[in-house]
Amino acid sequence: xxxxxxxxxxxxxxxxxxxxxxxxxxxxxxxxxxxxxxxxxxxxxxxxxxxxxxxxxxxxxxxxxxxxxxxxxxxxxxxxxxxxxxxxxxxxxxxxxxxxxxxxxxxxxxxxxxxxxxxxxxxxxxxxxxxxxxxxxxxxxxxxxxxxxxxxxxxxxxxxxxxxxxxxxxxxxxxxxxxxxxxxxxxxxxxxxxxxxxxxxxxxxxxxxxxxxxxxxxxxxxxxxxxxxxxxxxxxxxxxxxxxxxxxxxxxxxxxxxxxxxxxxxxxxxxxxxxxxxxxxxxxxxxxxxxxxxxxxxxxxxxxxxxxxxxxxxxxxxxxxxxxxxxxxxxxxxxxxxxxx
Numbered sequence: 001x002x003x004x005x006x007x008x009x010x011x012x013x014x015x016x017x018x019x020x021x022x023x024x025x026x027x028x029x030x031x032x033x034x035x036x037x038x039x040x041x042x043x044x045x046x047x048x049x050x051x052x053x054x055x056x057x058x059x060x061x062x063x064x065x066x067x068x069x070x071x072x073x074x075x076x077x078x079x080x081x082x083x084x085x086x087x088x089x090x091x092x093x094x095x096x097x098x099x100x101x102x103x104x105x106x107x108x109x110x111x112x113x114x115x116x117x118x119x120x121x122x123x124x125x126x127x128x129x130x131x132x133x134x135x136x137x138x139x140x141x142x143x144x145x146x147x148x149x150x151x152x153x154x155x156x157x158x159x160x161x162x163x164x165x166x167x168x169x170x171x172x173x174x175x176x177x178x179x180x181x182x183x184x185x186x187x188x189x190x191x192x193x194x195x196x197x198x199x200x201x202x203x204x205x206x207x208x209x210x211x212x213x214x215x216x217x218x219x220x221x222x223x224x225x226x227x228x229x230x231x232x233x234x235x236x237x238x239x240x241x242x243x244x245x246x247x248x249x250x251x252x253x254x255x256x257x258x259x260x261x262x263x264x265x266x267x268x269x270x271x272x273x274x275x276x277x278x279x280x281x282x283x284x285x286x287x288x289x290x291x292x293x294x295x296x297x298x299x300x301x302x303x304x305x306x307x308x309x310x311x312x313x314x315x316x317x318x319x320x321x322x323x324x325x326x327x328x329x330x331x332x333x334x335x336x337x338x339x340x341x
Contacts, residue, residue, distance in 0.1 A: 002034070002320075002328045002329060002330040003319075003320060003322060003327065003328065003329055003330070004329070004330060005038065005041060005042055005045055005329050005330070006045075007322060008031070008322050008327055008329055009045055009046075009049055011322040011323060012029075012046075012049070012283075013049055013053070015323060016283055017049065017050065017053045017055065017217075017220075017283070018053070021055070021217065021218045021220075021281055021282065021283050022212070022217040022218060022281070024212075024280040024281055025280070025281075026208075026276045026279045026280055026281065026282040026283065026284075027276060027283050027284070028269070028272045028273045028276060028283075028284045028286070028325070029283070029284070029285045029286065029325065029326075029327065030269075030286050030288065030292075030310050030325060030326045030327070031285060031286065031287045031288070031326075031327055031329050032287075032288060032289065032290040032292065032293065032326065032327070032328045032329065033287065033288075033289060033290065033328075033329055033330070034289070034290060034330060035289050035290070035291070036226055036289055038329060038330065039224060039226055039287050039288075039289070042285075042287050042329060043059060043222040043224060043285075043287055046220065046222050046285050047059065047220075047222060050220035050283075053217065054216055054217050055216055055217050055218050055219065055220045056081070056086075056211050056215075056216050056218070056219050056220070057220045057221075057222065058076075058077050058080040058081070058219070058220075058221055058222070059080070059221070059222040059223075059224065060073060060076045060077065060221060060222070060223050060224070061223075061224040061227065062223070062224060062225050062226070062227035062228050062255065062257075062265070063224070063226070063227035063230075063254040063255055064076075064254075064255065065255075066255060066261075067223070067225070067228075067265050067268060068257065068261045068262070068264035068265035068267075068268060069197065069264070069268075070197055070200045070201050070204075070268055070271075071178070071195055071196050071197050071200035072178070073200070073204070073268065074178075074195065074200040074201075074203050074204050074207075075177060075178030075195070077204065077207070077219075077221065078176045078177045078178065078207070079177045079178075081176075081207070081211075083154060083173050083176070085215075086211065086214060086215045087151075087154045087155060087157075087158055087214075088107065088108055088109075088158065089214060089215035089216075090151075090155065090210075090214035090215055091108035091109065091155060091158050091159065092108045093214060093215070094108075094129075094132060094136070095108055095114065098128065098132075100114055100118050100120075100125075101117065101118055102114060103117060108158065108159075109158045109159060109161070111125055111126060111129070111159060126159070126160075129159050133152055133155055133156070134152075137151055137152045137155065138152050142206075142209055142280075143205075143206035143209060143210060144199065144202040144203060144205070144206050146191060146193060146195070146199060146202075146203065147202075147203050147206035147207065147210070148206070149189070149190050149191055150172050150175065150176060150191060151210060153168065153169070153172050153189050153190075153191075154169055154172055154173070157169035157172075164189070168185070168188075168189055171185045171186065171189065172189060172191070175191060175195070176195070176203075178195065201271065201275070204279070205275075205278060205279045205280075207219065208279055208280060208281050208282040209279075209280050209281060211281065212280065212281035217281065218280075218281030218282055218283070219281060219282045219283075220282075220283050220285070221282070221283070221284045221285065222285055222287065223284060223285065223286040223287065224287055225286050225287065225288035225292065226287075226288060226289055227254055227255055227256070227257070228257055228262060228265060228288065228292065228298060229288070229289060229291050229292060229295055229298050230254065230256055230257075231256075259297075262298055262302070263302065263303055266300060266302075266303040266305075266306045267303070267305070267306075269286065269306055270303070270305050270306045270309060272284055273306075273309045273310075273325070274309075290328060293311070309325065310325050310326045311326060
């Protein structure tokens, strides 16, 4: 039983994006297509709808990111976040919430001009920013400590560039993106631990919450899982600087998942489902070929903990529930039951 993409999108827009996610809800959806057909179309539709509704949309592919590791998943999300834009929006919202007028052409970091235009003392404005940063970010327990520290440093880099320089801000951003950064520089910024499997999920939860609080309605993640069903060994590749001195970029190879890695990936998905009461303002839409149900070696039936959460719902004989955890979709123009859409 399959449904058209447009029908599912209407349901998601009405029951999730228009209010539920914005209000602090979260959900995980597994969308199945016929083979590889329609996966890109589904992700494109989700992206267009999310951005039209004012959400931050990111897309993660299992072919490029090790989705069996939650830290790699978080880094893939963080690399797509425009941290400078979000920090600027956060700062602008903060100032306007305190009735400061910010004329067009003046950035939120120009505190001297903003204070003058609003008839305020510059030092008083800076004191208010320091006090509010401590109250609104540093002491907000809905975000994990590492994330609170990182965001407060990025805000300080905007308002107090003498204390937190642009290079300091780049160090924090690189740490969030999973890049190699100086441990000594991080310690100077009061960040003492790496992002790994032990804290990446808490970082993702904090990110979704902070996005909604600062600059948007929440976070929408499109997750392409087709690589989980791929078999065979990936082609080896050579980096851009080969021994022969070839100066062109070689496309990265696609990841392949062993049986153990596949089960780890399914465990990551299972945790997303079970943590919908903890994460807020977040919708994760995983899209995969229908073979993820039927493949003899790689189906989710190989991992009962995930199967029981996705496929154990009561189903109508004649039609599927478009609000269900698992939905079979067919792209417009693809034949379904002998007829064209």
